[in-house]
Amino acid sequence: MTRARIAVDAMGGDYAPDEIVAGALRASEELDADILLVGDPVPIQRYLKEHAPTAKPQIVEAGDVVAMGEEPLTALKKKPKASINVAMDLVKAGAADAVVSAGHSGAAMAAALLRLGRLPGIDRPAIGAVLPTLIPGKSVLVLDVGANVDCRPKYLEQFAVMGSIYSQYVLDVEDPKVGLLNIGEEDCKGNDLALKAHQLLRQNRQISFLGNAEGRDVLSGQFDVVVCDGFIGNVLLKFAESLGSVLLQILREELPRGWRGQLGTALLRPNLRKIKQRIDHAEHGGGLLLGVDGICIISHGSSQAPSIFNAIRLAKEAVDHRVSERIQACYQQAVAVEDQA
Amino acid sequence: MTRARIAVDAMGGDYAPDEIVAGALRASEELDADILLVGDPVPIQRYLKEHAPTAKPQIVEAGDVVAMGEEPLTALKKKPKASINVAMDLVKAGAADAVVSAGHSGAAMAAALLRLGRLPGIDRPAIGAVLPTLIPGKSVLVLDVGANVDCRPKYLEQFAVMGSIYSQYVLDVEDPKVGLLNIGEEDCKGNDLALKAHQLLRQNRQISFLGNAEGRDVLSGQFDVVVCDGFIGNVLLKFAESLGSVLLQILREELPRGWRGQLGTALLRPNLRKIKQRIDHAEHGGGLLLGVDGICIISHGSSQAPSIFNAIRLAKEAVDHRVSERIQACYQQAVAVEDQA
Numbered sequence: 248m249t250r251a252r253i254a255v256d257a258m259g260g261d262y263a264p265d266e267i268v269a270g271a272l273r274a275s276e277e278l279d280a281d282i283l284l285v286g287d288p289v290p291i292q293r294y295l296k297e298h299a300p301t302a303k304p305q306i307v308e309a310g311d312v313v314a315m316g317e318e319p320l321t322a323l324k325k326k327p328k329a330s331i332n333v334a335m336d337l338v339k340a341g342a343a344d345a346v347v348s349a350g351h352s353g354a355a356m357a358a359a360l361l362r363l364g365r366l367p368g369i370d371r372p373a374i375g376a377v378l379p380t381l382i383p384g385k386s387v388l389v390l391d392v393g394a395n396v397d398c399r400p401k402y403l404e405q406f407a408v409m410g411s412i413y414s415q416y417v418l419d420v421e422d423p424k425v426g427l428l429n430i431g432e433e434d435c436k437g438n439d440l441a442l443k444a445h446q447l448l449r450q451n452r453q454i455s456f457l458g459n460a461e462g463r464d465v466l467s468g469q470f471d472v473v474v475c476d477g478f479i480g481n482v483l484l485k486f487a488e489s490l491g492s493v494l495l496q497i498l499r500e501e502l503p504r505g506w507r508g509q510l511g512t513a514l515l516r517p518n519l520r521k522i523k524q525r526i527d528h529a530e531h532g533g534g535l536l537l538g539v540d541g542i543c544i545i546s547h548g549s550s551q552a553p554s555i556f557n558a559i560r561l562a563k564e565a566v567d568h569r570v571s572e573r574i575q576a577c578y579q580q581a582v583a584v585e586d587q588a
Numbered sequence: 589m590t591r592a593r594i595a596v597d598a599m600g601g602d603y604a605p606d607e608i609v610a611g612a613l614r615a616s617e618e619l620d621a622d623i624l625l626v627g628d629p630v631p632i633q634r635y636l637k638e639h640a641p642t643a644k645p646q647i648v649e650a651g652d653v654v655a656m657g658e659e660p661l662t663a664l665k666k667k668p669k670a671s672i673n674v675a676m677d678l679v680k681a682g683a684a685d686a687v688v689s690a691g692h693s694g695a696a697m698a699a700a701l702l703r704l705g706r707l708p709g710i711d712r713p714a715i716g717a718v719l720p721t722l723i724p725g726k727s728v729l730v731l732d733v734g735a736n737v738d739c740r741p742k743y744l745e746q747f748a749v750m751g752s753i754y755s756q757y758v759l760d761v762e763d764p765k766v767g768l769l770n771i772g773e774e775d776c777k778g779n780d781l782a783l784k785a786h787q788l789l790r791q792n793r794q795i796s797f798l799g800n801a802e803g804r805d806v807l808s809g810q811f812d813v814v815v816c817d818g819f820i821g822n823v824l825l826k827f828a829e830s831l832g833s834v835l836l837q838i839l840r841e842e843l844p845r846g847w848r849g850q851l852g853t854a855l856l857r858p859n860l861r862k863i864k865q866r867i868d869h870a871e872h873g874g875g876l877l878l879g880v881d882g883i884c885i886i887s888h889g890s891s892q893a894p895s896i897f898n899a900i901r902l903a904k905e906a907v908d909h910r911v912s913e914r915i916q917a918c919y920q921q922a923v924a925v926e927d928q929a
Contacts (some may be wrong), residue, residue, distance in 0.1 A: 381837060396778060396779035396782075430737060430823060438817075461823070463827065463830035466834050482820060482824065486806055487827070489805075501866070502859055504862075507855040508855070508856060514852030515852035515853070517848070518843055518849045519843075521842050
């Protein structure tokens with residue numbers, strides 16, 4: 248296996264470039280991967296000089312950046328030297344295997360589509376997010392969480408196939424169980440999209456479809472992959488992330504009440520820090536854009552060094568396990584079977 | 589003001605009739621309302637004899653019940669004497685002002701539609717759920733949470749108007765701020781439904797529309813009313829409820845680690861109980877079916893006495909504040925304005 252080469256968009260994100268560079272430096276020390284920092288060398292070098300004078304990361308110059316408020320397509324065209332464009336071009340040219348970006352997520356997706364293109368057999372790429380479940384050590388992959396706001400049933404079927412491959416090869420789940428996000432367990436439940444997608448998923452032989460997953464089942468650990476349209480997935484993901492802070496606020500308000508509360512809270516400080524970590528989304532890394540011809544990890548705009556490190560690790564694992572090739576192979580097989588029929 | 593008369597479906601729910609009767613008895617003691625217990629007198633009397641021998645609640649006989657697995661419309665036709673049918677008939681006949689049921693929610697909704705009918709001007713009734721927010725003492729009304737899985741933009745507009753009235757008169761919010769559940773703050777964001785609904789909400793003079801509410805904004809306290817289609821609302825509500833147990837489990841696992849953890853947790857026991865209460869959905873009561881000609885509270889199937897009590901209190905408040913009449917008046921006004929234009 249050759250070493251994975253990860254292009255990191257050093258200019259994207261609320262804490263760019265400092266936190267991005269910090270996460271990338273840690274990754275190049277701890278992971279068996281080559282990191283390419285894509286961005287403006289001046290602030291990157293300034294950071295290195297101050298915080299890591301001995302580090303010699305590879306820097307690929309990209310003078311421009313797509314700002315958060317910009318309309319993605321216009322910005323990408325107007326700025327061919329934007330860091331996200333340059334990073335994608337590295338993958339396109341075969342000089343890198345994957346891109347990690349915490350910048351404008353719409354721009355990252357558009358750049359991936361325009362520069363790398365879709366995998367054959369995939370109508371719409373999807374963004375997958377990995378959430379923790381009630382079962383310790385077990386996570387669930389939810390997709391799409393924002394790439395496609397209006398979906399057709401067959402897109403959801405494709406999400407299920409791509410999600411299963413990712414779950415199996417990157418998250419190490421043997422025979423991943425797939426659920427369709429829906430409002431009831433019964434097959435006859437749902438809106439028009441869910442009803443039609445249910446039929447397709449039932450018939451698909453490439454996945455293990457368990458049936459409908461209600462809102463309460465998403466984090467139960469019963470399912471390894473949950474598919475939904477990108478509108479509801481995005482709402483759900485952002486809702487889940489906000490609940491972390493709701494809970495932390497409740498703890499902050501209620502725990503220290505009374506003298507017993509004060510004392511107990513003081514004693515529990517280390518355990519509370521661990522709870523905050525488990526709840527906090529910042530630790531989780533990022534979403535994977537599945538279905539484009541290359542590996543792209545789209546991180547939160549608010550990502551700091553630990554998230555960037557995790558995102559790079561995700562990217563490396565996706566590269567090492569040849570996720571794109573496997574999805575492609577799966578669809579070539581499917582097309583071949585259809586041709587025979 | 590006359591006393592509100594509440595018909596309680598004693599046979600509906602996982603813990604019927606015992607827990608339903610217990611909640612109803614508490615309501616008739618503590619609330620200024622007349623309670624009618626609708627159901628099979630035999631198990632009701634058995635419960636009373638054992639647990640409240642001096643209580644003399646009014647019982648309205650209804651020998652049948654719609655079971656959880658039944659197809660609502662068929663069951664309601666086949667069983668005219670089902671408790672939910674009899675309860676709705678009491679409202680229709682003017683013998684009660686409101687219905688509370690923890691039974692089959694599809695059947696409750698269908699019975700309300702068939703027996704009470706929609707309010708003039710309302711295309712689709714919606715179920716509203718009240719959730720706590722980050723701001724102590726402030727809640728948010730989310731609707732629809734399950735009545736309509738496929739929505740048109742104008743339904744969402746009607747949900748916003750009905751929700752504002754409910755928020756103002758029952759939840760005591762002056763000038764309720766309305767949000768549209770969406771995937772971005774910008775007006776141009778969203779799926780087809782959200783984009784069109786956004787336009788209608790912007791133009792509507794009967795509500796204070798604040799703009800889009802992302803998943804993370806739902807519980808922020810910025811919005812008093814959040815509208816969405818019943819598919820996403822249902823998924824979100826069930827997801828939120830399940831997160832309560834996820835968080836409690838994390839606390840149970842992490843807090844007592846180590847001797848400091850054990851001691852701290854012991855000291856915090858009373859405060860942890862309060863946290864559990866704040867998180868636990870069982871305390872919240874139920875959803876209000878808005879847009880039918882009468883007041884209906886649809887409680888969780890898993891409701892026990894405290895939830896039933898809360899549901900009855902909700903019903904009483906909706907009756908006392910004449911929510912149905914106000915919605916109707918609002919639409920008569922709107923129709924009149926349209927006719928003039």
